[in-house]
Amino acid sequence: MTKTLSVSAINNGTVIDHIRAGQALRIMKLLRVLDSQKNKVTLGLNLPSKLLGLKDLIKIENRVLTNDEANEIVTFAPEATINIIKDFEVTQKINTHLPKAIINIFVCPNPVCITHNEPIESHFIIQEQGKHIQLICHYCEKSFDRDKVKVII
Template identity: 50%
Template sequence: MVEKKKLQVEAIGTGTVIDHIPAGQGVKILSQLQLLGTDLRITVGFNLPSKELGLKDIIKVENRLFNETEASELGLFAPQATINVIENYAVRAKFKMSVPEKLEGVFECPNSNCITHNEPVQSSFAIKERNNDIQLKCRYCEKSFSKDIVAGL
C-alpha cells in the first residue's frame, strides 16, 4: 500500500514560514510579532503532527520577508523554531532560532522605576535560562523578570 502525503497547510509563493513552533506557542508569536489586525494574509496551524516535537504550531505570512535580526526575539518563545524565507515557492533563506544572549529595544522594562521609562535610552536585557524558564535582566535597573512578564503575556 502506498502512503499518501498530504500538506496540512497550503504552500505560499512569497513570504515567511515559521515552523517547528512548540504546540501552544503560536498564539504568543502572532501577538509578539504584532501580526494580528494587519492586512497580511496569514495561515496558522495549531497542534500539527511533528516527528521532532510530537505536535507543533506553524505560521505562514504571505508577502512579508523576515530577516534574522527581526526574528531574533522569537528565540524566547520557540528556540527550536526555524524561519524559512520563501520566494517563488522555494526556500531562499533559512534561519534556525536560538535563545539570544541579549535583546535591545524590543521590550519595555516592567519595572516602572527603571530609567528607561523616563530617559531617552533604549531598553536592554541580558537573557539567561533558569529552571526551564527564560529570565531577562534589565541592564539599567538590574532586575530580572520572566519572559512572559517582559513580553506582557
C-alpha cells in the same frame, strides 16, 4: 500516500515552523504581523509534532524576516525553524541563535522600573540557563522568565 497538514502552501514569504505550542500569538506580536501590514497570515495552533508534542506554525506571505527578527523568535521558540519561500520553494533556511540582548520590544514587568517613567527604550539581556531562558532588565537588573515578559504594543 503521505499525510500532509491542511495548511495551504504559500507562494512567497516566510514559514515559521516548530514553534512551541502557545507561543505563536506572542511571536505574531513580536513581529508586529497584525499592525500595519496587510500580509496574508496563516496560523496553525496545537498541531501534532513528533519533536514537540504540539506545535504552532505561522506562514506570512510576502514578508521575508531578517536575521535579527529570526533570532528574537528563538528566544521564545528555541526549536523554531524559519524558512524563506520563493515561488513555492524553500530558498533559504535562516540559522538562528539566541540574541545577546533585545531592545525596545518588551515591557519590563517590574512596576517600579525606570523604563516606565522615562522615555527610554527597554533593554533586556538574554541569559540561557539550561532549558530556561531569562531576560534581565538592563535598568532595574531584575531577571524574568521569558514567559513573563510582554511585548510593547
